[in-house]
Amino acid sequence: MKRLINKHPIAIRWFHWINFPLLAVMVWSGILIYWAYDPYQIKFFGTTWVKFFPQWFYDKYNINHRLSEGMAFHFAFMWLFAINGFLYVLYTIISGEWRYLLPDRHSWKEAWLVILHDLHIRRFAPAQLKYNAAQRIAYSAVIVMGLGSLLTGLAIYKPVQFNWLVLIFGGYRFARIIHFALTIGYCLFFVIHIVQVILAGWNNFRAMVTGFELKQKPDETLTSHERTE
Amino acid sequence: MKEQNKDDLQRFNEGEPYDKQKVNRRTFLSFLTLGAGGIAAYFGWNRLYHEPLESEGATAGARKTLRGVLNANEQVFDKAVPGNHLAKTYPASAVVKTPKVNGDVGLDAKAIEDWKLQLVKAHGTTTAITIAEIKALPKTDLTFDFKCVEGWEQxxxxxxxxxxxxxxxxxLQNELMNKHVGLKTPDGKYYVGVDTASMLHPQTILAYEMNGQPITPDHGAPLRLIIPVKYGxxxxxQIGTIFFSNExxxxxxxxxxxxYFAGL
Known part of the structure; x- marks a missing residue:
């Protein structure tokens, strides 16, 4: 006995799919800008483990000497990225969808149970509505990250006009580091997100396009008159 | 999970009866929309990416639409965001030991010797000003965080x-009625335009000293512009000429x- 679950409202699906190319353009143009001054690396014990970015990366993706182009794209698409993000947050507030998105006081403990379940260590996942606890934390965190990108971006874009923002983020240099680190965060989010979507399967993916998920209802939960139909 | 109400349970656990025709129709239309949106985004991006560059004027080299947005951004951040903020100043101890040299376009060591600043006034008359005349004016000391468009600062x-x-x-009251101030090196190979408001910012200086010493040739001897509300x-x-223009x-x-604005 199949049932149809209306999972994602149409507005959220639009925001989601519009955000994807916008964020992609922001990351790409951001790399064009970062190339012009690229000192960041991850070092342990005097050895560089990760360099952002190696020359082969710049060569392969045609990043070299495109600072002005990167700035032009970045400072145009920032508006679209910001507007889409603000409308999404506004929508979740007005529609009440935030109730399924924000972590509640149980989410922190439950998120561990979800992870243990995902890793096949624990047999049962905690009961959930639209999202499980780990999803609530991830999807809320990525919005906070988006806000962080906008604010650190504004701080390094207009550091004199918004000198108080620069102060909040620990100075111009540190604001640029946070801005960069958040971008790495999106890339990691993207990788995990894609893996999870593939693992979750077609029904779940389709819901982000059509809005609905199909659910097999076990017979015993049906009322007696439904069973006789 | 304890606070879930009946409506939520209805929506996420009970759902509504499955109707094959309805499900097929919604699936088809939704994927059609996503596909059409993807194709539209692809063509829109291609059009923007391969758009002709702007016609050459005071600005050049950018895609038309993006230049339009950059100019509009100037209106937003220069006009709509209030306040003529001061750039943060620092104690002498924070000063970097060797200020970075990042460009030598327009620099000419031979032009330093008998240098005079050419000040083009209204009606095209030019006044030649010596460095001694400039040094006789009130002196302003400024320690600030110099920011390069590349992303580094010092x-x-x-x-x-x-x-x-x-x-x-x-x-220069009459000259300052113009919207812009133009500056050029003596050989004319490097040149900038700055909005008059930013030129009159209290931290904008015509500098002749770096770290208490006369500016070295590679840093722009004998006189250079230091304007903390703009990128480097x-x-x-090495200012050769200063002029005024509404364009x-x-x-x-x-x-x-x-x-063009390059404001911070």
Whole structure:
């Protein structure tokens, strides 16, 4: 006995799919800008483990000497990225969808149970509505990250006009580091997100396009008159 | 999970009866919309990416639409965001030991010897000003965080005359009715245009000293622009000529795709 679950409202699906190319353009143009001054690396014990970015990366993706182009794209698409993000947050507030998105006081403990379940260590996942606890934390965190990108971006874009923002983020240099680190965060989010979507399967993916998920209802939960139909 | 109400349970656990025709129709239309949106985004992006560059003027080298947005951004951040903020200043101890040299376009060591500043006044008359005349004006010391458009910054110490003081001394009230100030190196190979409001900012100086010493040739001897409300690209070294214009004066980096305003 199949049932149809209306999972994602149409507005959220639009925001989601519009955000994807916008964020992609922001990351790409951001790399064009970062190339012009690229000192960041991850070092342990005097050895560089990760360099952002190696020359082969710049060569392969045609990043070299495109600072002005990167700035032009970045400072145009920032508006679209910001507007889409603000409308999404506004929508979740007005529609009440935030109730399924924000972590509640149980989410922190439950998120561990979800992870243990995902890793096949624990047999049962905690009961959930639209999202499980780990999803609530991830999807809320990525919005906070988006806000962080906008604010650190504004701080390094207009550091004199918004000198108080620069102060909040620990100075111009540190604001640029946070801005960069958040971008790495999106890339990691993207990788995990894609893996999870593939693992979750077609029904779940389709819901982000059509809005609905199909659910097999076990017979015993049906009322007696439904069973006789 | 304890607070879930009946409506939520209805929506996520019970759902509604499955109707094959309805499900097929919704699936088809939804994927059709996503596909059409994807195709539209692809063509829209292609069109923007391969758009012809702007026609060459005070600015050049940027895609038409993006240049339009850069110019609009200037209106938003210069006009709509209130306040003539001061750039943060630093103690002498924060000053970097060797200020970075990042460009030598327009620099000419031979032009330092008998240098005079050519000040083009209204009606095209030009006044030649010696460095001694400029050094006789009130001196302003400024230690601030110099920011390069490339992304790096350095705390540097400069001293010179505030452009506002300079303008007052040489009676430039009429000239300052123009919207822009243009500056050029003696050989004319490097040139910038700056909005008059930013030139009159209290931290904008015509500098002749770096770290208490006369500016070295590679940093723009004998006189250079230090303007903390702009990226380094506007901080012209070795000023040869200053002029005034209502139109945007030619600008070296704006002709190479960068934002004309370059404000911080």
């Amino acid at each position: 705390v540097q110490r400069w001293a010179g005359v505030k452009f506002a003081d300079f303008a007052k001394h040489f009676n 690209i506007k901080n012209l070294k 945007r004066p030619a600008d070296y980096w704006a002709e190479r795709g960068y934002d």
